[in-house]
Amino acid sequence: MTVTQLDRFFHITERGSTFRREIVAGLVTFVSIVYIIIVNPGILKAAGIPYEACMAATIVTAAIGCIIMGGYANRPFAVATYMGENAFVAYTVVGVLHYPWQAALGAVFVSGILLVVLTLTGWRSVMSEAVPASLKLSFSVGIGLFLAFVGLIDAGIVVVGSGSVPVEIGNLHTPAVLLAIMGFVLTGILIVKKVPAAILVGILATAGLAFAFGAAPLPTGVVSLPPDISPTFLQLDLSGVFTLGMFPVVLTLFTMMFLDTMGTLIGLGARAGFLDRDGNIPDVQKPFLADALATTAGGLLGTTTNGVFVESAAGIEQGGRTGLVAIVVGGLLLLALFFAPLFSAIPALATGPVLILVGLMMLQPVTRIDFSDYAEVIPAFTVIVMMSFTYNIGVGMCAGFVLWPVFAAVKGKFREIPPACWALCVLCLLFFVFYPY
Template identity: 50%
Template sequence: MRSFLNNYFNIKAQGSTISREIIAGMTTFATMAYIIIVNPKILEAAGLPFGPSMVATIISAVFGTMAMGLYAKRPFAVAPYMGENAFIAFTVVKVMGHTWQTALGAIFIGGTLFIIFTVTGIRSWLIRAIPKNLKNAFVVGIGLFLAFIGLNTTGIVTIGVPGAPVHIGDLTSPTVLLALGCFFLTTILMVRKVNGALIIGIIATSAAAISMGIINVPATYVSMPPSLKPILFKLDIMGALNWGFISVILTVFVLDFLDTMGTIYAVSHRAGLLDENGDLPQIEKPLLVDAATTVFASLLGTTTTGVFVESATGIEAGGRTGLTAVTTALLFLAALFLAPVLTVIPACAYGPSLIVVGMLMMAPCKELELHDISELVPAFLVIILMSFTYNLGIGMTAGFIAYPLMKIVTGKTSEISIGLWILCALSVLFFIACPH
């Protein structure tokens, strides 16, 4: 078995080991297990029943992450996106008044378009058209976004008031103190070059939270999953195929396209998987997995899926091959029956790992062309808007619009590729049509 795994995933050639890949997969799962509860809770606001929605969330994560490991052979985890689920629940259903069935139909259409764009090579062509400086800005912006999520979920930084939207949390709170302790424990272990520093920090902090009575050990460890029948194949594709729904389809399409593109590049950069041109070899495979999983998820009854930015935690733990993703997928599969246990990991345990990884993703700052204002402005907008709008897609679209604009006013239009012009036009259309 060991020989098969090494050969199939080419583990040794990537400078990794089987044990390191498994630990990395566990780390990724631990930092994103919250999606098992959070995604169905958000979609519950749109009328989807919690139990079946939880099952759809898990199965889509198993399908996408397993395919990413076995077919694309990348250490990326796939699950329903945060942000897109809130857009469907609160904007499309609650504000615009559409049914969740029609919203799922729009997701199916978007996923189908992605499959076409991927198979024809259009999607990878557009990604290769992005300037290196913008790609580096994506990494830095996503790093700050991750760090902000970690700071907020742990309570170290909390929501403030008008005029001061964020402020320091309650530093006397046991959970905040545990989160700070977890952050320093993890970083100390990393300084000491201890393998599995992130997962050790998560496990140690979870144990401490249980011993302090902050979280409770579940009464039962195993439970049968609820039936998927109430939402399975309930999407309304024909209802989404009307002119009044075009803004929703466009928004779903653009957000998924940009989130996946930015996340794949950012985590690949951290893993050292990019080539000398800053591109990911055979990028069509992970893109196709992303697109197919979105279609599959809509049939199950859940929202847009894609590569999770939390994959960076597994990569930081040493994950370099598809075995990392397979490990994460198997843990999601176990979650169908072990949800009471696997969902008790508190934010004070997994949040600090997001802060640590966000910190490490600041490395490309030294590669940003800060001396050239035509490069600095779009990179700056990408970085700040990703975090300050809490939306990766907004930051990326702002960068795609600002880059050609700055090149035009500085007389450097020759540096704008055809693909970037298309991304700029798509971004402008997004801001016009998007139901903000």
């Protein structure tokens, strides 16, 4: 396709972007999420899932989700394996409950099918549109703080506490942390000066300094053969999924997936300017279907729940506004099958500072929350702090959906509460009750 044809297909000019800007935004998003191809199989290895096969499954599943998101939904959102859900499978479903990883993949597949059905029947869109405005605003703010916290951890500026405090400042004497701080300042300066591709330049410059000063290991190679996916391909076990014992597992995976994607889409959509006057994303069933199909594919290929990645905010801040961004990410992910040593060498200290700054940019909607109305602000505040302090977007959203109808009813707005809000409230209550802590 020519540039003109791409422009017409993705409506690039119509959305106020350019071909070059979309490509750069895709590169930025890819660099921000590429860690998942190493981290996800590393986590799921604890469940017994073969590392190399899981890496291939992670890459291929994410590429499928990104291509559907870009080509069908025309949204600049990357899709990849969710952090949190993978740890839940590895350390709780397999580690604590002692289910085999094949059964866990079966639960992932079933949750994906349920999401596909809800999407195609329109119920997922109905529930998304019923979310109160104050909660929609809180999603963006909560995700912003969540991203900033992730970035601080990745950069080593904040570390797990060694004493009675849960977290504390990192060792600022270490080269890696100093370089991360330099990367934060440098990227901030580039953004202030409105340098084109400021975020991408900041990541690459920080990574280059890390390699030069020995704060991060150089790539072990450039080209490699794609990992063998056969040890996990179609190895899911459905026979044990439809049992009473597996109900909490399926419910937890389904609820976290359902709410994570809803909140992330609304939060990113708000930042990208996609929301309509009612705070909804037009044609939201399309991006919903992309992540549901990716999760279903993940269960078949050998990885856990997939969905819209919050790090897509990095590409949005770079100016990405169309599905071409997601297509670029999907294409680079497929290339990563052959260049895994090169792509996986990008250190967290280079992407962490960018996530902090992107988190800052997503805080703007907090000014639109009515802090004089405590019936609105208490649920919204709960969403924001629970997302950050539990390190789980889904948990924060669940808390908000439980509290909002309660406070609305107390304020005398019982008749104004949409039935879909009560449905979300019940779903989230079930999540908290049956979650296998």
